[in-house]
Amino acid sequence: MIQQIQIIGYRRYFVNTEYFNSSKNDVAFLFIGGESEASVSWMTYGSWLDLAPRYGALLFQLEHRYYGESQPFSDLSIENMRYLTSSQVLADVAYFISSINEEYSLSPDVKWIVFGGSYAGSLAAWARLKYPHLIHGAVSSSGPVNVTLNYFEYMQVVADDLALSGQDCIETLRTAIAQVEDLIQNPGDDNVTDIFNLCDNIEDDAENTLNLANFFGAITDIFAAIAQYNKLFSELPTTDDICTILRNEEIGTEIYRLAEVNKLESVFGSDDSDCLDYKYETRQWSYQVCTEFGTFQTTDQEDQIFGNRLTLDFYVQPCIDVYDEEFNETFISNRVLETNINYGALNINVSNVVYVYGSYDPWSKAGLTVTTNPDSPVILINGTSHCANIDLSIEKMRYLTSAQALADMAYFISLMNEEYDLSPDVKWIVFGGSYAGTCQSRGQD
Numbered sequence: 001m002i003q004q005i006q007i008i009g010y011r012r013y014f015v016n017t018e019y020f021n022s023s024k025n026d027v028a029f030l031f032i033g034g035e036s037e038a039s040v041s042w043m044t045y046g047s048w049l050d051l052a053p054r055y056g057a058l059l060f061q062l063e064h065r066y067y068g069e070s071q072p073f074s075d076l077s078i079e080n081m082r083y084l085t086s087s088q089v090l091a092d093v094a095y096f097i098s099s100i101n102e103e104y105s106l107s108p109d110v111k112w113i114v115f116g117g118s119y120a121g122s123l124a125a126w127a128r129l130k131y132p133h134l135i136h137g138a139v140s141s142s143g144p145v146n147v148t149l150n151y152f153e154y155m156q157v158v159a160d161d162l163a164l165s166g167q168d169c170i171e172t173l174r175t176a177i178a179q180v181e182d183l184i185q186n187p188g189d190d191n192v193t194d195i196f197n198l199c200d201n202i203e204d205d206a207e208n209t210l211n212l213a214n215f216f217g218a219i220t221d222i223f224a225a226i227a228q229y230n231k232l233f234s235e236l237p238t239t240d241d242i243c244t245i246l247r248n249e250e251i252g253t254e255i256y257r258l259a260e261v262n263k264l265e266s267v268f269g270s271d272d273s274d275c276l277d278y279k280y281e282t283r284q285w286s287y288q289v290c291t292e293f294g295t296f297q298t299t300d301q302e303d304q305i306f307g308n309r310l311t312l313d314f315y316v317q318p319c320i321d322v323y324d325e326e327f328n329e330t331f332i333s334n335r336v337l338e339t340n341i342n343y344g345a346l347n348i349n350v351s352n353v354v355y356v357y358g359s360y361d362p363w364s365k366a367g368l369t370v371t372t373n374p375d376s377p378v379i380l381i382n383g384t385s386h387c388a389n390i391d392l393s394i395e396k397m398r399y400l401t402s403a404q405a406l407a408d409m410a411y412f413i414s415l416m417n418e419e420y421d422l423s424p425d426v427k428w429i430v431f432g433g434s435y436a437g438t439c440q441s442r443g444q445d
Contacts, residue, residue, distance in 0.1 A: 002043045007099065011070045011092060012063040016043045021056025026107040028100065031061040032093060032127065034120035035288070037068030046390050048115045048139070057113075058104065062096050064120070065089060078323055081287045086339070089123060094131045111136035117387035118142050118363065119293075125368075126343050129350040137352035142387045144366035145355075146345040147293045149333045150312050152300040153365035155220070158227040159305050161239045161360050166419055169243035174305045176246070176258035180219075181307065183255065184212070195259045199275040209309075210317065215278035216299075216309040219258065222265050223306070224297065230360045230385040237264050239360075290319035290327050294336040295366060351375035358384035 002016045021027070029052060031042055038061055052059055063070040066084045073080040097112055112135050116124035121143025128138040162169050183192050187203045196219065205211040223242065231238050242261055251257045262276070289295070296315035299306045312329065319327040344350075346368055353376040357364040363386060371378045381388060413428055 002040065004040065007096070010072050011065060011096070012038060012068060013096065014038065014040055014043050014061040016052075016059035018059075019049075019052035019056060020058040024056055024107065025105065026110050027055040027057040028097075028106065028110060028112050029057045029059050030093070030097065030112060030114045031059070032114055032116040032120045032123050033062055033064040033067065034116065034118055034123070035064065035067060038063035038070075048390070058100075058106075060096075060100065062093065065092055076287075078287075084287050084291075086123065086126065086288070086292060087342070090127050090130050093123070093127050094134055097131075097134045114138045115390070116140060116143065117390045119144070121387070122343075125348060125350065125353045125355070128353050129343060129348060132350075137354075139354050139356065140368075141356045141390050142358065142361055142363050142367065143355065144293075144295060144363050145343065145348060145368055146366050147295055147336050147339050148366065149294040149296065149329070149336050150298055150300060151295040151366060152298045154295075154297040154362040155224065155299050155306055155310075156301040156303075157360075157362040157365060158223050159301070159303065161227045161230060161362075162223070162243060165240050165243035169246055170305055172246040172254050172257065176254035177216075177305065177307045179253065179255040180216075180258070190255075192255075195255060196262060197259075197275050199277045200279060202278065210314065211279055213309040213311070213314040216307055217314070218276060218278050219262050220299070220306045220310070222262055224362065226264070227360065228362055228386045231383070232385045232388050232391060287323070290323060290332060291335050292339050294332050297362075354379065356381065356389045358386060358388045360385040361388075362386075 001018060002014060004012065004014050007013055029048060031048060042061055043059060049059070051057070065072060065088065066076070066081065072083065093114070100106070101110060114124045114127050114135055115138070116122070118141070121140040122145045123143075124138040125140040125143055125145055128135045159170065162173065180192055183190060183195075184202060184206055191203060192198070193201050193203065198215075202212075202215060205215075226237055226242060227239055229236055242264075245251070245261050246254070246257045248257060248260075251260050296312060297310070298312055298315065299308055299310040300312070316327075316329045316332060319332060348368065351373070355368045355371070355376065356379045357367050357369055359380060359382045361384075364380075369378055369380055379389075409430070416422070417426060
């Protein structure tokens with residue numbers, strides 16, 4: 001049975017009692033909401049539900065304050081948003097758990113396990129850190145616990161994901177970006193406005209660095225979105241699909257292929273307009289990003305295949321425009337430092353937390369992917385993307401086998417033999433540690 005309930009005036013939550021063992025009253029799962037509206041679909045879907053029958057768990061999902069219907073004020077003025085902080089959200093979690101313990105007369109030794117993905121994955125780990133007397137354990141999926149001001153590693157992982165389809169994909173993209181830059185400054189019969197179907201003539205903005213940066217942000221967003229959810233949902237394109245388009249010479253030169261990739265944006269349902277609006281405006285940046293987390297996804301990495309327009313200044317400017325002049329780089333940098341001091345970043349000292357990341361996930365570089373703490377293990381799933389383990393139900397995990405992993409390895413080797421024209425008698429030597437070491441030895445059979 002699933003119910004939607006309002007609690008404490010404005011905070012919304014869902015409850016599923018289908019698997020609850022009321023005779024024991026000793027296990028409860030809480031799915032912590034992130035930076036979006038809470039969805040009832042999570043109450044009947046996902047890997048966390050697979051565990052519920054085994055433990056007779058009572059299931060809850062708590063919507064994040066200021067998102068969805070959990071609005072403490074009638075408007076989002078700066079003054080009203082002063083309570084939009086991670087520490088306040090964690091206090092919400094603690095108060096919610098205390099209230100539910102009383103309302104459902106749960107056992108004094110009830111074990112609460114909290115779950116979360118992405119930003120909410122960080123919240124799950126931080127909730128266990130801050131309230132260990134209430135929370136027994138946590139599963140942190142793709143949580144960027146190590147926040148940083150300039151998170152250029154994000155786009156570097158996107159590039160690395162594309163490179164898995166072949167270096168020619170990277171070089172084609174690099175050439176396309178260079179062609180865009182050249183054509184903006186030197187338009188002719190071919191021009192960027194027509195090729196990308198822009199709402200305004202970008203050649204008129206050739207000297208407007210903010211508008212140009214916003215345009216480059218628009219044409220790289222699709223690469224980031226696809227890489228972040230690479231091969232997670234069958235209905236979405238993959239990085240391999242991007243590279244297939246970039247290799248298709250029948251479309252035209254590299255810049256035309258890049259424009260064709262940009263049309264994939266419609267798959268995400270993010271824009272219903274007939275043209276691409278690239279103009280710089282006060283974009284709806286999260287107040288939390290400007291006051292706590294930073295993690296601006298610049299193109300400042302060493303190998304700038306996406307160009308160099310997406311600078312830190314470009315990402316900081318909306319914080320100043322939307323909120324106030326004090327929300328500058330120094331302010332945000334100090335707030336990022338405070339966040340890491342408060343929660344520990346990669347040195348977080350907490351037990352009973354499982355950290356899960358996917359190797360394709362651009363957010364993994366901000367996560368805890370290596371640990372020496374046996375009480376809080378790290379699981380890095382090769383070949384998966386952002387929050388993939390949350391979506392991996394038992395049914396979907398039927399392909400998570402050593403035999404499938406070995407088949408993937410064999411297929412990869414065959415592709416590399418062909419792409420690099422390796423000798424017919426090439427000798428491949430494979431390496432691996434722990435479970436991966438076992439897989440490599442089996443691959444010799």
